[in-house]
Amino acid sequence: MSPVNYVYLAALLFTIGAVGVLIRRNAIVVFMCVELMLNAANLTLVAFSRIHGNLDGQIMAFFVMVVAAAEVVVGLAIIVMLYRSRHSASVDDASLMKL
Amino acid sequence: MESLIGLLVGFPLLGAAVLLCGGKRLEKTGHWLGVVLAGASFVLGAVLFFDMLGKSADERALHQHLFSWVPVESFQADVAFQLDQLAMTFVLLITGVGTLIHIYSVGYMEHDERRRRFFGYLNLFLAAMLLLVLADNYLLLYVGWEGVGLASYLLIGFWQHKPSAAVAAKKAFLVNRVGDAGLAIAIFLMFTTFGSFAFAPVLSNATEAGEGKLTAIGLMLLLAACGKSAQVPLQSWLGDAMEGPTPVSALIHAATMVTAGVYLITRSGAIFNAAPDAQTVVVVVGAVTLLYGAIVGCAKDDIKKALAGSTMSQIGYMVLAAGLGPIGYAFAIMHLVTHGFFKAGLFLGAGSVMHGMNDEVDMRRYGGLRKYMPVTFVTFGLGYLAIIGFPGLSGFFSKDQIIEAAFAKGGTQGWILGAVTLLGAAITAYYMTRVMLMTFFGEERWRGQANEPHPHESPKSMTIPMIVLAFGSVFAGGLFKIGESFVHWLEPVTQFEHGHSPLSAPVVTGATVVTMLIGVGAAWLQYGRRPVPAEAPRGSLLTRAARRDLLQDDLNHVALVLPGEYLTRGLVYVDNKVVDGAVNGTAAAFGGLSGRTRRLQNGFVRSYAVSMFGGAAILVAATLLMRAV
Numbered sequence: 001m002s003p004v005n006y007v008y009l010a011a012l013l014f015t016i017g018a019v020g021v022l023i024r025r026n027a028i029v030v031f032m033c034v035e036l037m038l039n040a041a042n043l044t045l046v047a048f049s050r051i052h053g054n055l056d057g058q059i060m061a062f063f064v065m066v067v068a069a070a071e072v073v074v075g076l077a078i079i080v081m082l083y084r085s086r087h088s089a090s091v092d093d094a095s096l097m098k099l
Numbered sequence: 100m101e102s103l104i105g106l107l108v109g110f111p112l113l114g115a116a117v118l119l120c121g122g123k124r125l126e127k128t129g130h131w132l133g134v135v136l137a138g139a140s141f142v143l144g145a146v147l148f149f150d151m152l153g154k155s156a157d158e159r160a161l162h163q164h165l166f167s168w169v170p171v172e173s174f175q176a177d178v179a180f181q182l183d184q185l186a187m188t189f190v191l192l193i194t195g196v197g198t199l200i201h202i203y204s205v206g207y208m209e210h211d212e213r214r215r216r217f218f219g220y221l222n223l224f225l226a227a228m229l230l231l232v233l234a235d236n237y238l239l240l241y242v243g244w245e246g247v248g249l250a251s252y253l254l255i256g257f258w259q260h261k262p263s264a265a266v267a268a269k270k271a272f273l274v275n276r277v278g279d280a281g282l283a284i285a286i287f288l289m290f291t292t293f294g295s296f297a298f299a300p301v302l303s304n305a306t307e308a309g310e311g312k313l314t315a316i317g318l319m320l321l322l323a324a325c326g327k328s329a330q331v332p333l334q335s336w337l338g339d340a341m342e343g344p345t346p347v348s349a350l351i352h353a354a355t356m357v358t359a360g361v362y363l364i365t366r367s368g369a370i371f372n373a374a375p376d377a378q379t380v381v382v383v384v385g386a387v388t389l390l391y392g393a394i395v396g397c398a399k400d401d402i403k404k405a406l407a408g409s410t411m412s413q414i415g416y417m418v419l420a421a422g423l424g425p426i427g428y429a430f431a432i433m434h435l436v437t438h439g440f441f442k443a444g445l446f447l448g449a450g451s452v453m454h455g456m457n458d459e460v461d462m463r464r465y466g467g468l469r470k471y472m473p474v475t476f477v478t479f480g481l482g483y484l485a486i487i488g489f490p491g492l493s494g495f496f497s498k499d500q501i502i503e504a505a506f507a508k509g510g511t512q513g514w515i516l517g518a519v520t521l522l523g524a525a526i527t528a529y530y531m532t533r534v535m536l537m538t539f540f541g542e543e544r545w546r547g548q549a550n551e552p553h554p555h556e557s558p559k560s561m562t563i564p565m566i567v568l569a570f571g572s573v574f575a576g577g578l579f580k581i582g583e584s585f586v587h588w589l590e591p592v593t594q595f596e597h598g599h600s601p602l603s604a605p606v607v608t609g610a611t612v613v614t615m616l617i618g619v620g621a622a623w624l625q626y627g628r629r630p631v632p633a634e635a636p637r638g639s640l641l642t643r644a645a646r647r648d649l650l651q652d653d654l655n656h657v658a659l660v661l662p663g664e665y666l667t668r669g670l671v672y673v674d675n676k677v678v679d680g681a682v683n684g685t686a687a688a689f690g691g692l693s694g695r696t697r698r699l700q701n702g703f704v705r706s707y708a709v710s711m712f713g714g715a716a717i718l719v720a721a722t723l724l725m726r727a728v
Contacts, residue, residue: 092703092704095703
């Protein structure tokens with residue numbers, strides 16, 4: 001199977017993630033979609049690594065995973081705090097900063 | 100002896116500092132401190148004078164270098180004094196007459212609660228004027244010049260609770276400022292032409308500079324002199340300056356201030372000698388002012404304003420004489436000194452009359468005062484005889500010589516100037532006789548008024564200075580004339596040439612006396628033989644114009660004030676509409692733009708995410724496009 005198919009799959013995953021971020025209101029789902037986009041990017045890195053035959057992309061994918069793990073911790077903490085203060089996990093309710 | 104020159108300025112300056120900073124503790128005795136320090140300056144001046152007399156003419160000039168003021172490589176400004184014969188003459192006049200006026204003020208200002216301050220200002224006036232005449236360079240002279248302007252402003256507006264006095268002080272200050280600008284420009288020109296502004300290098304090299312530059316310097320100096328000496332066209336402040344207390348008027352008109360212009364022209368004689376065009380303008384200004392002041396003096400019913408017109412006219416004589424060059428400088432200064440005596444005497448006399456008449460100044464409310472104020476009458480009368488040039492009194496000698504010198508100018512100019520000075524002498528006799536008759540003779544028009552005054556003689560502190568000045572008015576001219584001593588005294592500084600008059604001296608003298616008698620006779624016909632109406636008659640067109648200072652204020656209003664006002668209004672309009680419009684418009688544009696941009700910040704995370712995706716998509720598209728190209 002041609003490795004290019006992985007790139008198509010990554011594009012599909014990224015699109016699903018992006019659309020999810022844009023249309024869903026629940027912060028947790030939005031967050032999951034963000035993760036989906038990150039992993040789509042990871043998949044691209046790995047796929048291109050395979051296509052070009054060197055390891056740079058795979059090493060980069062590990063970095064992204066580490067950063068994504070850290071980001072999940074911070075992001076979930078924010079969502080928990082948001083839920084505690086506003087009794088809702090909807091991103092549209094968190095609009096206090098607008099004039 | 101040189102080291103004492105600075106003290107001449109130092110004494111009154113110390114007095115001013117102590118009196119103005121001393122506070123209420125000096126309220127009771129402060130005025131005597133002022134008198135003593137002015138007197139000390141006079142005594143020191145006299146000592147230096149007798150020391151100077153003992154030397155030969157070439158060694159008389161003394162110099163004192165106090166300190167370097169602005170030592171920059173090619174710009175050397177020093178605080179240094181020069182006491183030569185010309186400065187000496189002024190020092191004695193300023194301190195002598197000044198001291199007498201100080202003594203007089205002790206009585207005159209007795210009931211004024213701000214007397215200490217008044218004496219502080221008087222001392223400041225003396226100090227500034229002494230600095231002006233003792234400076235050995237134009238820059239230090241300028242310091243004194245400005246000091247005189249400041250002191251006159253403070254003194255004219257001394258009764259600042261009267262709006263008229265406050266306005267008069269401002270007017271004097273502003274008009275003087277025009278002249279000061281002239282002096283400043285003259286100093287700039289000197290520095291660019293000669294590389295210096297000290298008297299010695301400028302005046303000794305004057306002939307080497309181009310005539311155009313010298314004419315420019317001369318005209319700027321003349322402008323300065325016009326401001327301080329109240330010459331046409333900057334004379335309008337002098338009449339209003341009568342709002343100050345009378346001793347101030349005496350000081351301004353006799354010893355300080357108005358004499359500064361004549362001093363400046365005489366001191367800068369070398370420049371004027373080398374610039375005949377500037378000299379001609381000086382003579383014309385003098386001649387015009389001479390007639391102008393005399394005509395104004397004829398129409399005024401306010402005794403002080405009549406005397407103010409007279410001062411203008413007499414200073415006109417001096418400026419005219421100074422414009423004649425070496426044939427006139429000495430006579431200008433001689434008339435200045437004799438005028439200092441009799442004009443101070445006349446003003447102090449006028450003050451004494453006002454003192455006894457509840458501060459009334461309208462001569463139509465006077466009359467027959469000679470019985471009530473004998474001392475004032477006699478001293479004022481002697482001053483009167485001196486100013487009209489009654490033979491034998493000081494005004495006669497000094498004025499007669501100016502008239503002779505005017506004829507000696509030669510050619511048509513000489514005849515015109517001679518005729519103008521003779522005409523001026525006749526008008527002088529006319530208006531002074533008018534003042535004399537309206538004040539001391541005739542019916543007692545003050546009787547039966549609502550607030551009837553009780554005329555009385557003034558206290559000794561006021562009459563003694565008047566008596567001393569009367570002696571000066573009578574004898575000074577004669578003393579100066581004996582053996583031409585005054586001319587010889589000034590000759591090393593001002594140079595002297597004998598003018599060759601087309602008329603012989605006795606003829607000129609005879610003509611002077613005859614015109615004087617005509618003036619006196621005309622005044623007697625109008626004011627002596629007939630009773631003086633207590634209300635001013637409407638008068639001819641000329642009289643009405645002269646009452647308004649020959650429309651000078653109206654002219655200034657139309658020519659300067661109105662255009663200034665319109666210019667200001669125009670600028671305000673431009674400022675409001677154009678400048679503010681641009682600024683406010685820019686602000687409004689940014690405000691509106693911001694208001695619209697603000698809507699983008701709607702607080703919905705998802706819409707921000709759309710922007711991000713959109714932006715990223717555009718970036719990717721752009722990158723790909725660039726690649727493709």
